[in-house]
């Protein structure tokens with residue numbers, strides 16, 4: 001039993017029904033907490049001023065489609081009902097409000113699943129348009145079901161109820177949903193790991209300038225007041241969108257919108273004359289919704305552009321077939337690495353590698369099989385290198401590796417390891433045919449505290465490769481750099 005104890009528990013935990021229960025509990029727990037926050041934020045005699053539960057539920061369902069099971073919907077329903085009943089809600093109204101909340105989420109969720117090609121990670125400007133339209137429909141569905149409750153609860157006219165409910169849903173969806181959809185789970189987990197390992201997380205104060213400008217513009221907005229004041233933080237929000245990631249921008253926008261909503265609920269906002277709280281609230285919420293679309297769109301375009309730049313950068317610097325560095329990039333980076341080694345008095349080695357009789361492979365097994373051998377060869381070599389090493393394809397079946405800071409014996413041992421690994425490997429050709437290949441390697445070696453130009457080091461490695469080919473292939477040869485006495489440091 002003792003050895004089995006943990007195994008039994010983990011089996012229990014992994015059982016299908018236990019997984020369903022776990023997911024339902026997570027959804028129920030999050031929605032219950034979010035509903036309580038919303039209920040506690042509501043001004044006396046009004047519906048909640050901040051209602052994150054619906055946007056949170058929609059975000060969870062969109063990010064983790066596994067959660068869209070009947071059990072998770074039931075868990076969300078129970079959580080909403082429970083939160084309302086525990087804080088004094090009446091059964092009929094509670095059920096009505098819950099139905100309205102879930103109707104909006106279901107509508108937006110259905111639209112996203114119906115148009116499944118829509119980008120949920122918000123990495124393209126068009127995704128913002130989809131988000132807006134789907135959230136609009138969700139908010140409208142919610143408002144249509146829920147506005148009747150306003151009439152019963154607060155004796156309001158149906159249009160006022162509709163507008164109040166719709167505007168609340170809209171601002172919540174547009175400000176909260178992007179934060180959930182772009183939440184960088186892995187990066188934040190890494191950040192926490194770093195913080196817990198007591199490693200210093202460097203704070204770049206200049207990077208915080210857009211954030212400070214937003215705080216400042218909030219202060220200016222409060223001081224200036226009037227109907228145009230709400231637009232004063234727009235430049236700071238756009239600066240945030242141009243400087244930060246999509247997630248950070250949307251988090252900042254959400255915090256900004258929450259502060260404004262809470263200030264309005266407590267009559268602290270000098271934007272309106274407070275003639276009519278409902279009119280002011282609806283107007284401000286719609287204004288905040290449109291305001292949030294600005295940084296969201298800019299951050300999306302920025303994210304899409306950054307992704308494209310990274311792709312372009314990769315395409316320019318890497319060989320399209322093997323993903324090793326392209327010849328020009330290898331030579332450029334090797335030049336830098338060599339200069340650094342020389343400056344630090346470290347030795348450096350260059351391995352020039354050429355697959356043997358590669359023409360034979362092409363001629364007998366086809367060009368595509370040759371390509372597959374090149375790809376696999378590059379993968380094998382890359383897997384053997386350290387972080388600071390450089391690996392490039394110089395052309396055809398010729399590759400090069402630069403090993404900074406390595407001893408002569410170390411360089412020879414790496415080269416020999418690569419050679420024997422290639423010889424022992426069976427490369428899969430077209431139709432899964434297994435092919436043999438060998439590689440000849442020439443090592444050019446610069447000892448510590450010596451100087452040489454990049455071209456001369458590559459030439460020495462090339463000479464060593466020529467020797468390896470001439471002496472029968474499938475072997476390693478080395479050429480030490482002969483440094484002229486005058487060039488010695």
Ligand SMILES: Nc1nc2c(ncn2[C@@H]2O[C@H](COP(=O)(O)OP(=O)(O)OP(=O)(O)O)[C@@H](O)[C@H]2O)c(=O)[nH]1
Pocket residue numbers: 321354355356357358359360362366367368369370371374395396397469473
């Ligand atoms: N499949 C494939 N073949 C390539 C590629 N680039 C160059 N080659 C072929 O690589 C072969 C190189 O042949 P050779 O230069 O004669 O060299 P070898 O047959 O390897 O002979 P040794 O180097 O002397 O051992 C040629 O047949 C080229 O067409 C490529 O991207 N894909």
